[in-house]
Amino acid sequence: MDLQIALLLSQDGITNGAIYALLSLALVLVFAVTRVIFIPQGEFVAFGALTLASFQAGKTPGTLWLLVGAGVVVALLDITMALRSGASRRIPRIVGWNLVYPAAAAAVVFLLKPSEFPLLAQIVLALALVVPLGPMMYRLAYQPLAEASVLVLLIVSVAVHLALVGLGLLFFGAEGSRTPSFSDASFDLGLVTVNGQTLWVVGASLLLIVVLALFFERTIYGKALRATAMNRTGARLMGISTVMAGKLSFLLAALIGAFSGILIAPITTIYYDTGFLIGLKGFVGAIVGGLASYPIAAAGAILVGLLEAFSSFWASAFKEVIVFTLIIPVLVWRSLTTRHVEEDE
Amino acid sequence: MKLRKLVVAIAATCSAFVVHADITVGVTLSATGPAASLGIPEKNTIALLPTMIGGQKVNYIVLDDASDTTTAVKNVRKMISESKVDVIVGSTITPNSLAMIDVVAEAETPMISMAASARIVDPANPKTKWVFKTPQNDQQMAIAIAAHMADRGVKTVAFIGFNDAYGEGWHQEFIKYADTYKFKVVANERYSRADTSVTGQVLKIIAAKPDAVLIAGSGTPAALPQVTLKERGFAGKYYQTHGIANNDFLRVGGKNVEGTYLPAGPILVAAQLPDSNPIKKSALAYIAKYEAAHGKGSISTFGGHAWDAGLLLQNAVPTALKKAQPGTKEFRAALRDALEGTKDLVGVHGVFNMSPSDHLGYDQRARVMVTIDKGAWKLDK
Structure with a gap:
């Protein structure tokens, strides 16, 4: 191996690592706030990318129907609950978010032609279809069980993941898709050529991380999420709605997932089930951070990306083995260095 | 009774x-x-x-x-x-x-x-x-590829396939004909269907400087190594297996898969078969x-x-x-x-x-x- 190959591999590893880092942040966020190990995280990657690809192919993405369907179910549940508890003034808001919004999205998709939109507008529309699925998923699958044990929530996650993979196959078919890259520019830096898309991925990931940091530090909602993550009961006593915190964290997780999918769709082919493996690698990163620390999780994810790139060069047949074996020394190290504290749930 | x-x-x-x-x-x-x-x-x-x-x-x-x-x-x-x-x-x-x-x-x-x-x-x-x-049988297809390579003067071949039974089977089948058709397999790489990047494998293949690359994958996942090879400037011949023979592969591969050779069932090019070929009529009827x-x-x-x-x-x-x-x-x-x-x-x-x-x-x-x-x-x- 010479320097050029090492640099090319590093570039590749960092590009993938940036995506894993985003996903690991989302996983840490969701776990900290709701104690859910969010296995369906990867499905948002696939849904985001494939929804965008559907627009470009001039097809109606199946995620639109999922959004409309989930919206109707959520609206029925929430309206029933609101009527039972006599809080009928909440109804307009419920109807607005769960019925009017999906209907408006459907109108945009059907009346205007998304295949003729500029790329940026297509991306915004794809995000607008996929991201609201996050809070809806929380409402349907997790909110009724919010106080259950981590294990029960994990089992629900597996179920949601399987359901979404099945829907993905139904919506997008078994074959994959690619989308055109954001820019065709490439920069010659002596030994290596850097693609424009690589810079987009790394740049957008960094930007998103900075925005998230600002959100948690500066805004009232961000602080509410952090408070819920530290102590659910305490946060509730301070008037923070845990339901709101749960929905908000799922919204962010869906946004990060769908956005990651859109970022990597020009680099690789995305299938209905690609998301799971990408999410799993983000999860390895999150484990390195003990499902608690954002910076260590991000660093762990970059490490996974680099390890993957270099192991694919040296021993391509064993790449996944090497990447997932990383988890064992990390777990041993963590269990030796951290003292176990009984959680007060 | x-x-x-x-x-x-x-x-x-x-x-x-x-x-x-x-x-x-x-x-x-x-x-x-x-x-x-x-x-x-x-x-x-x-x-x-x-x-x-x-x-x-x-x-x-x-x-x-x-x-x-x-x-x-x-x-x-x-x-x-x-x-x-x-x-x-x-x-x-x-x-x-x-x-x-x-x-x-x-x-x-x-x-x-x-x-x-x-x-x-x-x-x-x-x-x-x-x-x-x-x-x-894979064997029939592997011979077809090996013979085609020999006709076009290919001496060195790099192999990249799925890390499952499909890639493994093809590798075993293909190297059997190395002696008969006088070529050498200079690289043997694997990748998984769900991989988002094959840069590592591709760099290794390019470093081995083969005359041709054989990619043993099926469906659209077989496009990824070829696209990456093209991006990294590999100018040799590209061979794929009959596993890719559907139109989604063309959609995903785009201009990066132009000029690829593959063995396939005659149905894939039924309309171009000579009229004397009995399969033409049968295949066209099914397609219609x-x-x-x-x-x-x-x-x-x-x-x-x-x-x-x-x-x-x-x-x-x-x-x-x-x-x-x-x-x-x-x-x-x-x-x-x-x-x-x-x-x-x-x-x-x-x-x-x-x-x-x-x-x-x-x-x-x-x-x-x-x-x-x-x-x-x-x-x-």
Whole structure:
């Protein structure tokens, strides 16, 4: 191996690592706030990318129907609950978010032609279809069980993941898709050529991380999420709605997932089930951070990306083995260095 | 004595019912899971098969095995014991088909597999007496590639394939011909279907400076190594396997897959075959039927294997019906014999001439070399 190959591999590893880092942040966020190990995280990657690809192919993405369907179910549940508890003034808001919004999205998709939109507008529309699925998923699958044990929530996650993979196959078919890259520019830096898309991925990931940091530090909602993550009961006593915190964290997780999918769709082919493996690698990163620390999780994810790139060069047949074996020394190290504290749930 | 007469009478009545029994075809295929892109066109094709053969009504029971071996075996057991099927069609992939052999041999039910490996009908295994298959063997395709390479002066080849049975099988099959056709395999890499990047493998291949690259993958995942190789400036020849022969591959690969060579069933380029080729008419008829039901451009060569299984049955069932009635052990045995006796049956992938030692029965007409030209499949002469 010479320097050029090492640099090319590093570039590749960092590009993938940036995506894993985003996903690991989302996983840490969701776990900290709701104690859910969010296995369906990867499905948002696939849904985001494939929804965008559907627009470009001039097809109606199946995620639109999922959004409309989930919206109707959520609206029925929430309206029933609101009527039972006599809080009928909440109804307009419920109807607005769960019925009017999906209907408006459907109108945009059907009346205007998304295949003729500029790329940026297509991306915004794809995000607008996929991201609201996050809070809806929380409402349907997790909110009724919010106080259950981590294990029960994990089992629900597996179920949601399987359901979404099945829907993905139904919506997008078994074959994959690619989308055109954001820019065709490439920069010659002596030994290596850097693609424009690589810079987009790394740049957008960094930007998103900075925005998230600002959100948690500066805004009232961000602080509410952090408070819920530290102590659910305490946060509730301070008037923070845990339901709101749960929905908000799922919204962010869906946004990060769908956005990651859109970022990597020009680099690789995305299938209905690609998301799971990408999410799993983000999860390895999150484990390195003990499902608690954002910076260590991000660093762990970059490490996974680099390890993957270099192991694919040296021993391509064993790449996944090497990447997932990383988890064992990390777990041993963590269990030796951290003292176990009984959680007060 | 009276009792015995009664029993005989009842038995006779029962067999009178059996006379009118329909033929039941049990199908298990991989319509979901990793092999879904193969299983879905097969499933669509089964729906187009005739519901009457030789004046007898045919019922198709179609189950999905999710590309999973255990489920495939379970499906077969269920269809044999509960639905009393006369013949099993499936499964889509090799591991499932291999696992099903024991079950059908035990129940003495003929089976027509739609998976590629030659081991499924290996004559050395007595149980494969009951097993037939319709897709070309990997071996036939590997020879075609090796010969094509030799004709074009390729001396060094790099191999990159799926890290599963498909890639492994191809590698084993392909290196066998290295001596005969005088080339050297200079790199052997693996990647997984769900990989988002193959940069590491590609850099290694480029460093080995081969004349040609053979990519052994199926469906759109086979496009990734080729696109990455193109991006990194590899200028040699590109070979793919018949696993990529569907239009989605062209869509995903775009201009990066121009000029690729691959062996394929003649159905892929049916319209370009000379009129003297008997397969042309048969293949065009199937394509017209499939596209009428599923839209233009929806055709995939994998569905053709299911159609060929249907053709085998349409050819064998009338012969078997003369010997026994559907639903009986005798009928299943007669059907097996009739399948084995298939002669000069023109399918959409080739011409079948079965024999006790060859339960596939293809000759050289079952494959052509194809290249990708201006985003379309073109017969390479």
